[in-house]
Amino acid sequence: MAAxxxxxxxxxxxxxxxIEVISESGxxxxxxxxxxxxxGVAMSAVLYHFGTKDNLVEAIIEEMYRTALAVVGxxxxxxSTAPKKxxxxxxxxxxxxxxxxxxLTALMQLGTGYQTADxxxxxxxxxxxxxxxxxxxxxxxxxxxxxxxxxxxxDFPSVSMALAVRGAVNAAVEKILxxxxxxxxxxxxxxxxxxxxxVGVNP
Numbered sequence: 001m002a003a004x005x006x007x008x009x010x011x012x013x014x015x016x017x018x019i020e021v022i023s024e025s026g027x028x029x030x031x032x033x034x035x036x037x038x039x040g041v042a043m044s045a046v047l048y049h050f051g052t053k054d055n056l057v058e059a060i061i062e063e064m065y066r067t068a069l070a071v072v073g074x075x076x077x078x079x080s081t082a083p084k085k086x087x088x089x090x091x092x093x094x095x096x097x098x099x100x101x102x103x104l105t106a107l108m109q110l111g112t113g114y115q116t117a118d119x120x121x122x123x124x125x126x127x128x129x130x131x132x133x134x135x136x137x138x139x140x141x142x143x144x145x146x147x148x149x150x151x152x153x154x155d156f157p158s159v160s161m162a163l164a165v166r167g168a169v170n171a172a173v174e175k176i177l178x179x180x181x182x183x184x185x186x187x188x189x190x191x192x193x194x195x196x197x198x199v200g201v202n203p
Contacts, residue, residue: 011049014039015063018056023102027113032056054116061110064103065135071096073137082147083201086165087192089140093169094188097176104173140165147199154200165195 017038022030032053036043050056075092079085097104136142141162147153168191175182 007049010041010045011059012063014041014046014049014056015059018060019063019102019106022060022106022109027109052117054118057110057114057116060106062131064100064107065131067100067103068093068096068138069134071099073134076137076143082143082150082152083196083199085143086140086147086195086199089143090165090169090191090195091188093138094172094184094191097172098184101177104177108173108177144199152201156199161199164198168194 014035018030018035021034021038025034032043032046035056036046039046046056050059072089072092075088076085079088139162141158144153144156144158144161144165148155148158172182172184172187175187176184
């Protein structure tokens, strides 16, 4: 049965509270009680909506995927050429990181401290076929291949270049979280210029 608007709103509220608690307290110190207190509900309400901690964490990971998609996907789709799409990929990811610091902190906490009851990795959570298809937008490989096919990029190994792009973009996370004065936007512009040269953008 589909959730009602009220149920969906409460689930979203609990997920948002859980992200804040994990970000502020760390995963080891996070409990259903702390999350319930953050929302202002009884523990039974959290358990009613999610049943287990694994289910709650899965909902948290899905929320992180979907918020990233909401920022990155439209930014890429708004551009008509591969060079512009690559630049949009870099800029929108950096923008997402800068405006979702609590999400990043919570994700790092979960990545290092959380173990599922059934042995799944965090990366495998919430990955329905539909969501996997959407998440392909967060992989620059298709942009790089399209640019090579239409002649706007030069010759390079697309998989290796995609790894380099993702690695350089994701390197901003630690700087954003641990260096208050880090200029993420300027870093993003530097990356756009660097990778324009690396992929051999043809004007």
